[in-house]
Each structure stands twice: as C-alpha cells, then as structure tokens.
Amino acid sequence: MLQIAHFVYPIVLIAITAQAQEAPDWARHYDNAFVSSPIVIDGLANELAWQLAPEVGPFTRFQNDNLVPQHQTMAKMLWDQQYLYFLIAVEDPDIWSTMVEGDKDCLCKEETIELFIDPDGDGKDYAEIHINSLDTINDIWIPSKQFKYANGEPVDWPDLFSWTQQGMRHALVNHGTVNNSSDVDQGTVFELALPWTGFGKIAGSANIPPQPGDVWRINVNRYERLRTAQPSKELSGWAPLDLQSYHVPERLGYVRFVSPE
Numbered sequence: 001m002l003q004i005a006h007f008v009y010p011i012v013l014i015a016i017t018a019q020a021q022e023a024p025d026w027a028r029h030y031d032n033a034f035v036s037s038p039i040v041i042d043g044l045a046n047e048l049a050w051q052l053a054p055e056v057g058p059f060t061r062f063q064n065d066n067l068v069p070q071h072q073t074m075a076k077m078l079w080d081q082q083y084l085y086f087l088i089a090v091e092d093p094d095i096w097s098t099m100v101e102g103d104k105d106c107l108c109k110e111e112t113i114e115l116f117i118d119p120d121g122d123g124k125d126y127a128e129i130h131i132n133s134l135d136t137i138n139d140i141w142i143p144s145k146q147f148k149y150a151n152g153e154p155v156d157w158p159d160l161f162s163w164t165q166q167g168m169r170h171a172l173v174n175h176g177t178v179n180n181s182s183d184v185d186q187g188t189v190f191e192l193a194l195p196w197t198g199f200g201k202i203a204g205s206a207n208i209p210p211q212p213g214d215v216w217r218i219n220v221n222r223y224e225r226l227r228t229a230q231p232s233k234e235l236s237g238w239a240p241l242d243l244q245s246y247h248v249p250e251r252l253g254y255v256r257f258v259s260p261e
Ligand SMILES: [Ca+2]
Pocket: 039, 040, 041, 042, 043, 044, 045, 046, 047, 191
C-alpha cells in the first residue's frame, strides 16, 4: 500500500504542475447550476435559486490595464431544460439611456450590458445580445469576429440584426432615476431567460438543451459611459480579453452545465 502511494503521488504532482502551467491567466470558469424551481423574469433576485447561485467572479476593465473597474458589476447564471438564465446587477451612480428601438444601432454608443454566447465554442459564429436600462434589446448574429461571412464577404448589418433569440424574456429594475443626473442612483438589476431553442443557427453543433457537463463559451460585458467626466467610458467584463474589443471569442468564459441532482 505504501509503495503504491509513493508511486502515485509524484505522478499526480506532475499532472497538477503541468495543468497550472498550461492554464492561461485569462481563462474564467463557471459551474452553472441547474434550477428546478421557477424563475420569474421581473428584475427581482428574490428567488432562492438566485441567492444560492455563485457569482461568476470579478469584472476587470478592458482598457489595456485589466484594473478593477470603478463601476462594479455582478453576474450569475442558472439553467433548466427550457432556458439559460442571467442575473446581472450593475452599480451605477448615473443611469442613462435614450435608445428605445432595438436592432437598429449598437446600444454600446450609450450604456449597455452585452452577452456574448458561443454555444458550440467553435470561435466562429456567436450571439451578441445587448440590453440597456430602458429594456431595449439588440440580439445579433456575429458570423465571425472579422465581421465577414463564411465566403469572405463583409457582413450586412441589417442581416446580423435580423437574427432573433426567439422567445427570449427579459426584465429589469432601475434603482434610481433614469436620465436624471442631478441625483445619485444605485444601479440596475437585469434578469433574462434565453430559451435553448431560440439560438437557432448559432447553436451549431451544441446540444439543445445542453447535456450535463457540456461547456458553452460565454462572456458578460458592460459599457459604462460617464456623461460629464473624462475618460468618457469604462469597458469591463467577466472574462478578460486584453483588448479594447469584446470580439475575442477564443477568450470567452467556460460555462459548464452542472447536472440536476
Ligand atoms: Ca426574478
């Protein structure tokens, strides 16, 4: 018995060391818990499942410094047989948005949350979903990070906007006043439910719904824009990309779907 232990131990040690060396510092992992009770999409995080779910982890700035953002963001995920759920809470002393029409222009010109979702993790096509504090939605198909179709032709933006996350539900609660900078707001809580079947062509080779143990590549990003100060914007996200662009699908977080008990 002692001999076996002596034999096994150095091998385990070598394996751990090798893994540590190979794990890049940008890699973020999240175990997405299965929820068996209903999630009400209302912008309220009062479900027990949300309270028990872990946060994805701290956000970092995407301005070539990876510093702690001045404006904090918290994100959680859950899943069941119908939906992928997100709960995102942003701290924001000045909540503002004017864009009320979705799928028209990038909500990132103002303040927005952006979800990046590559179901089969092929690093090619993926979904980009925006939501702002007026509950305006952009759901966008990105054929490639170079913004080209598979045949090399440049994308046609109305075509990308025409993709819809069919059946998506979303709600938010603003804790403060929107478009009133004379006071100090607390922030916004966003709650979304994305049906598995709504990913359509973007699902690619991914299982719909996912099988326990499957991994999807996902990131949660944020544009915070100061209306009066400089610098005028703060880009942050969960999985750090080291670029002033969110279109780095190879660096999206690894989200593993945990088995129902
Ligand atoms: Ca809720």
